Amino acid sequence: MERVVQFTGPRQVEVAEHDSGALPPGHLRVRTRYSGISAGTELTAYRGTNPYLTRTWDPEARLFRDGAAGIAYPVAGWGYSEVGEVTEVSPELDGDPDTPRAGDLVWGIWGHRSEGVVPAGRLRGHTLPAGLEPLAGAFARVGAIAYNAVLAAGINLGEDVAVFGQGVIGLITTRLARLSGARVTAVDALDNRLATARAHGATTTLNARTDAVAERIREATGGRGADTAIEISGAYPALHEALRSVAVDGRVVASGFYQGDGAGLRLGDEFHHNRIQLICSQIGGVPPQLAGRWSVDRLQRTFLELVAAGQVDVTSLVSHLIPADRAADAYRLLDEHPADALQVVLEF
Known part of the structure; x- marks a missing residue:
């Protein structure tokens, strides 16, 4: 049966x-x-x-x-x-x-x-790659979702990246952004998840409920703002704060699964005045500029190889x-x- x-x-x-x-x-x-x-x-x-x-x-x-x-x-x-x-x-x-x-x-x-x-x-x-614990194989798809968002962000060595949402996919995103050479600010409303984010490579952590997130990120970057933000929680207020947190002509990757109307998202504010690029990352495909070399299957296989090599826990x-x-x-x-x-x- x-x-x-x-x-x-x-x-x-x-x-x-x-x-x-x-x-x-x-x-x-x-x-x-x-x-x-x-x-x-x-x-x-x-x-x-x-x-x-x-x-x-x-x-x-x-x-x-x-x-x-x-x-x-x-x-x-x-x-x-x-x-x-x-x-x-x-x-x-x-x-x-x-x-x-x-x-x-x-x-x-x-x-x-x-x-x-x-x-x-x-x-x-x-x-499964040799030596990989079977339980780790269950992370192939969620790891690919995080990997896809990081590729869409186009991170360059030494840039400042804010990751909004530190659930499972957000924590993996934080780790992959760190491996890509970014200084990562992790944002979440739960202190225990922020502590886990530090263990996964976050340089700075901010509590969305108690910290003025955009202001703190701009202070830490000399007033410029983050080069890129990745929003992975699926919460409209978090997406709005991500738009507030990036530099002029900065990029925000929206990778969450947003539900209903966009309460808390005001596109006439910083998004409009700072000319922010808002990019959707969805696991149905890879960033178009990479489609000739990358695929969803390659995302999954490469992620598991990173896990097997001890680069991601x-x-x-x-x-x-x-x-x-x-x-x-x-x-x-x-x-x-x-x-x-x-x-x-x-x-x-």
């Missing part, structure tokens, strides 16, 4: 069981070991705020259409941070040197389910390892007590 985590309505979680089907041609069967929960995207479906619940995305027009919903409850098998063991390979793939073999540990996207049936092409090159970010049968507790924790959790991982 296959177990699948699903949302049956806003803030309603169950683990359903289904019979395992036959393996289709060209596919692999993977027994899940770990599956990381996204505290951003997934909570929008859990809470009922995801735009797909009320509108439909038109991939050709690149527009949301009002009317029919793109997804409906039950929303089954969300999740994009899985790692597991290959247990079955479609017979016609035997002997293909690029296809993972039975027994290999692989990372990829097949959702919160006890087994994934995945096209072989999506797992080529996704064998991710396993310390796992605050809770929860059995999949208790998935409802995991989502309730992230929804109601976010200050008590960082990366929550389901164990199958």
Whole structure:
């Protein structure tokens, strides 16, 4: 039997069981070991705020259409941070040197389910690097999201970068920006996350609730402001403060998943008067100027290589390892007590 985590309505979680089907041609069967929960995207479906619940995305027009919903409850098998063991390979793939073999540990996207049936092409090159702890493989996608934002920021050696939001992806962003040669100011409303940010390379930390963030950043840079800010919390007031914090002609990378109307975002203020570049970073693609050399798959593979080399520590970010049968507790924790959790991982 296959177990699948699903949302049956806003803030309603169950683990359903289904019979395992036959393996289709060209596919692999993977027994899940770990599956990381996204505290951003997934909570929008859990809470009922995801735009797909009320509108439909038109991939050709690149527009949301009002009317029919793109997804409906039950929303089954969300999740994009899985790692597991290959247990079955479609017979016609035997002997293909690029296809993972039975027994290999692989990372990829097949959702919160006890087994994934995945096209072989999506797992080529996704064998865990030698010596990498399996739990670390669950960070491939979130690491790529952070990596993508850092590439979009175009950081140069010695520049000042502010990272707004120090959840899991923000902490990884802070570390990658530091590795890129930046002096990093980490901003968050929780002191415990700011302490973790210092351990991940932040030069300065500021509390969004108690510090005058933009003013402090300008003071520290001789009045100029940060060269770049990366906003990764998905909060409109944080995006507004990021726009206030950068220099004239500076750049702000918006990498959060913003919900609803933009309360707290005033684009007639510093954004307009300081001619700020506002760039969207979204994991559906890489910065266009890098598309000839980079891909989302390369982001993920390179990030895991950095982890395997000891350049980035991710396993310390796992605050809770929860059995999949208790998935409802995991989502309730992230929804109601976010200050008590960082990366929550389901164990199958």
